[in-house]
Amino acid sequence: MAKRRVENLIWNRARECMDREEKQQLQLEKLQETVRRVYQKVPHYRNALQERGIGPDDIRSLADLTHLPFTAKQDLRDNYPFGMFAVPKSEIVRIHASSGTTGKPTVVAYTSRDLNNWAELVSRSLVCAGGTHEDTIQIAYGYGLFTGGLGIHYGAERLGATVVPISGGNSQRQVNLMRDFGTTILACTPSYALHIAEVARESGIDIRELPLRAGIFGAEPWSDNMRKKLEAETGISAVDIYGLSEVVGPGVACMCQAKEGLHVFDDHFIPEIVDPVTGEPLPPGEEGELVFTSISKEAFPIIRYRTRDISSIIEEPCECGRTHTRIQRICGRTDDMLIIRGVNVFPSQIESVLLEIGETEPHYQLIVDRRGQMDALEVLVEVSEQMFSDKVRGLEELGQRIQHKIVSLLGVSCKVKLVEPKTIERTSGKAKRVIDKRQL
């Protein structure tokens, strides 16, 4: 029974089950078009290509992709806010942004065709999760500049499902509406799903007895163990959806019911795995940094974007019948980025807050833990002589000021704890910045 459903539900069979050779031809044509366009429209890419002595006509095969320059998050910041856009502002219908390290967010844009494609990719993902137009989808991802909420929203509408755009937070209401509306699919971060399950239990509601049957969870790393735990506790089928705003948002890749890695929607994005140090491409099966090139985006095309996420490529076609290239579940980062309740956090952001309040050489440490099902961030800050005051009120105000600044910069609540100088563990003189106690 289950097997037949796996085989039957595919949103766009023509594209998703395409013969691989045909797909490569399609990828090549779209890649050539993308390179030509960014060369003409985006000075950053034109310069980067010229520096390497290549032009749009040098892309003759898919293998030539590896000659193209990488794009890093810093390139996006350097071109803040609109420097990476490849269409006039009049053609842009939506902007999203993610929080920035030094106050400069990463800005991305969509034309109406881009939004159309994005909705298609999210529909594919929802179908991967087992969704149909009969479903009621509760979207508990945050709505706003973050791509999670609105991204899933338009895909769910495209699918024809009944959308409950509840956004994140207010867990009791999540549970009540889930029960009252008969939600069948929940979309949120996996830790929030566990939290909702806990709140339901506390209020005497057994999720297993509700119509809820599937979950599409992403925006933070999780493990197969956590998926199994979630599935056992809630009685639903959970899949991992992957995406990042720089590439499009949720819907870059998604797990299907076979639950063996994630399908990359490679008729829109070409994935590569490279050695994070040398940048050399790595063969399928080998772990390295995930890199994406968009081949259908108009407003914000991206060439060989270094995601900093660690994964590997699975070349064998999936048993579900889709022919996409798959990637393994993300198993780490090449940098020190943390994902806390779905929000990207860099230790350097905390540093910038401390520098702002006048610390010249701040020593701090981020301790991330999971209390119940929710991530909790504690920031230890060493009290330096210049911060120290003999008044309790002065120190309490300092702690609160740091806390408010962190919350307003990151959008994640945290607790600031002042500690004595030289008490934060140092490795070769440098303070150890992050302690992640979460067992994912």
Next chain:
Amino acid sequence: MQVTQISVFLQNTAGRLAGVTKTLGEAGINIRALSIADTSDFGILRLIVDKSEEALKVLKDRGYAVSKTEVIAVRVPDKPGELSTILSLLEGTGINIEYLYAFVGRSGGDAVVVFRVEEPQRARVLLSENNIEFLDEDQINKF
């Protein structure tokens, strides 16, 4: 006539206070008065010692966050109602007390009250007009 108080930041974990007193003891520094203000996360140890500059140095060398504050010390007869008289004076003129602590001297009879107020100049004038006796560091050491 001012008195130097040394403040030390302490996190709320076992043995932190002992560490400070041990450091001072080994340096031959005598503590004349102390008070601790604490919250759930941290504490501030305030000290009057016989050699404040030396104390500052050894504590800094040990990596403590320390600061120096000028406070007011007055002599108060060790009798019911005496502290109240002083507090009433300050209250009557709207001078806010940040904190205070007291100790009784070796010989008994009088107590020393250490104050930190928001407006030290005004407090000083007010207290001397009312014949309250100020003490300097030497006097505190001998007290």
